[in-house]
Amino acid sequence: MHTSIGGRVVVLGVTGSIAAYKAATLARLLVKGGAQVRVVLTPAAARFVSAHTFAPLVGRRIYTEMFEEPPPAVPAHLEVPHGADIVVVAPASADFIGRMSAGLGDDLLAAVCLAATCPLMIAPAMHHQMWANAMVQRNVARLVSCGVTVIGPEQGELAGRDEGRGRMSEPEEIVDAIGALLERVVV
Numbered sequence: 143m144h145t146s147i148g149g150r151v152v153v154l155g156v157t158g159s160i161a162a163y164k165a166a167t168l169a170r171l172l173v174k175g176g177a178q179v180r181v182v183l184t185p186a187a188a189r190f191v192s193a194h195t196f197a198p199l200v201g202r203r204i205y206t207e208m209f210e211e212p213p214p215a216v217p218a219h220l221e222v223p224h225g226a227d228i229v230v231v232a233p234a235s236a237d238f239i240g241r242m243s244a245g246l247g248d249d250l251l252a253a254v255c256l257a258a259t260c261p262l263m264i265a266p267a268m269h270h271q272m273w274a275n276a277m278v279q280r281n282v283a284r285l286v287s288c289g290v291t292v293i294g295p296e297q298g299e300l301a302g303r304d305e306g307r308g309r310m311s312e313p314e315e316i317v318d319a320i321g322a323l324l325e326r327v328v329v
Contacts, residue, residue, distance in 0.1 A: 146321040148176030153222055153258070155231035155251040156196075157238040158186020160301040161267035161310035165232055166191060168313035169199045175317060180222050181205065182251045186235070208250040219253035228320060229258045233267030233310045236278050242290075243281035261327050263291040265316050270306025293319045 152172050156165040165187075172179045179200040183193060193204035205218050214221070223229060231238060231251065238252070242264075247253035255262055264285065272278055273295055286292060294311035311319075 146325045147172060147317065150177045150227040150324060151180065151225055152177045152320065153180045153182060153226045153229040153254060155182045155184070155229060155234075155254065156187040156191065157184045157231060157233055157235040157251065158189060159233040159235045159267045159310070160190065161233040162187050162190035164310055164313055166195050166199060168230075168232055168316055169196055171313050171317045172320075173200055175321075178202075180226070182222060182254055184238070184249055184251050186237070205250060205254075208253060218250055219247070219257050222250075222254045223258035223260065226258060226260050227324060228261045228263060229255055230263045230265070230316065230320060231255070232263075232265035232313075232316055234264035236266075236268045236272045236275075236281075239264065239266065239278065239281045239285065243284040261291065261323055262289070263293060263316075263320065263323060265293050265311050266295045266308075267310035268295070268308050269300055269302070269304065270308040273306075273308040291319070291323055 156162050169179050181196045182205045196204045205222055241252055247256045296309045296311055297307045298309035299305050300308050
């Protein structure tokens with residue numbers, strides 16, 4: 143595990159994918175490595191995992207809503223990325239990748255990514271047929287051209303008992319990639 147994550151602020155975005163359960167392990171590993179983790183769940187992610195899964199792992203509030211009542215002094219999409227060293231979206235669904243490549247900020251996680259001034263990393267996870275789709279590949283290429291780092295996806299067993307390239311990278315590999323990126327980038 144990279145020591146370069148110690149003392150770092152990591153925003154962990156979780157999107158709607160069966161791989162969302164792996165994000166809990168990722169959060170735990172980041173905290174174990176000394177990172178302060180701020181978790182943002184999309185509405186689709188909350189159908190797979192809940193804020194109650196992450197809160198005890200990271201020891202802090204989990205962000206789920208773009209608009210809160212009463213409205214906070216600092217909107218969540220500006221508060222969450224403030225002072226962050228990196229934003230990591232794991233898993234990153236095809237839907238999220240498409241919306242980000244178009245510059246859309248219609249949910250909290252997308253708005254956080256647009257407001258962030260630190261590096262952005264995504265760990266795609268989807269069915270291999272979706273990953274191979276030319277539109278998804280175009281969207282990923284567009285994000286890479288904007289400086290987004292992509293880790294994975296990996297070859298392996300997928301939902302529906304299929305196998306192919308689309309499996310989210312393992313949490314340990316993502317932590318290593320985060321550490322390596324933070325070593326190279328001055329934030």
